[in-house]
Amino acid sequence: MFEFVNLIFTEVTGTIASVVGAVLTVFYSRRAKGSADNAQIAATEARNQISSVSVLSELNASLVQIDDLSRQIGSSSWELVEERATSLRNRVVPIVRQKSELFTIDTRKDLVQLVSHMREIGEEADLVRFTNRKAPSQAKLLKIVRDQKEVLIVAISEMKERLSKNE
Numbered sequence: 001m002f003e004f005v006n007l008i009f010t011e012v013t014g015t016i017a018s019v020v021g022a023v024l025t026v027f028y029s030r031r032a033k034g035s036a037d038n039a040q041i042a043a044t045e046a047r048n049q050i051s052s053v054s055v056l057s058e059l060n061a062s063l064v065q066i067d068d069l070s071r072q073i074g075s076s077s078w079e080l081v082e083e084r085a086t087s088l089r090n091r092v093v094p095i096v097r098q099k100s101e102l103f104t105i106d107t108r109k110d111l112v113q114l115v116s117h118m119r120e121i122g123e124e125a126d127l128v129r130f131t132n133r134k135a136p137s138q139a140k141l142l143k144i145v146r147d148q149k150e151v152l153i154v155a156i157s158e159m160k161e162r163l164s165k166n167e
Contacts, residue, residue: 055095055102056159059152062091066149069121073141082125089118103158110151117144 069084096111103111121141127133 052102052159052163056156056163058091058095059156059159062088063149063152063156065091066145066152070142070145070149073121073138073145076135076138078125078128078135082122082129085118085122085125089115089122092118102162103155107151107155107158111155114148114151117148121145 065084065088069081069088072080072084092111092115096108096115121144124136124141128135
């Protein structure tokens with residue numbers, strides 16, 4: 001009889017231990033999954049933050065380039081005007097294409113327009129350089145460049161606001 005009770009006790013204890021083990025496994029598995037999900041969210045946020053900082057850096061560099069473009073237009077250095085306009089366009093295009101979700105719709109449209117204006121300024125400069133075409137109005141080109149500088153300033157402001165909200 002003692003062996004029977006001992007056998008039952010062992011079986012019951014083993015079953016209870018198995019059930020407790022299964023419950024603990026499920027509990028800790030869920031907890032680990034939650035931790036993994038949180039880590040993935042944190043990694044995504046970190047990537048987005050780094051991307052935003054990179055875009056902000058590119059926009060600030062574009063602001064420097066647009067000031068240089070203004071100087072080149074003012075001095076009628078048409079070869080450098082074309083070079084600066086193309087460089088600026090090439091800097092902004094990837095931002096507009098790949099990072100459009102970082103900006104409001106209006107700012108994104110303005111950045112697309114900036115790219116278009118830089119193409120036009122570059123083409124104007126090439127026409128002056130390679131044909132007998134008269135130089136375009138510097139005042140008109142400088143106004144376009146000033147307007148595009150404002151677009152960059154707004155985009156930079158939006159990026160800074162975005163970054164400050166994510167801190």
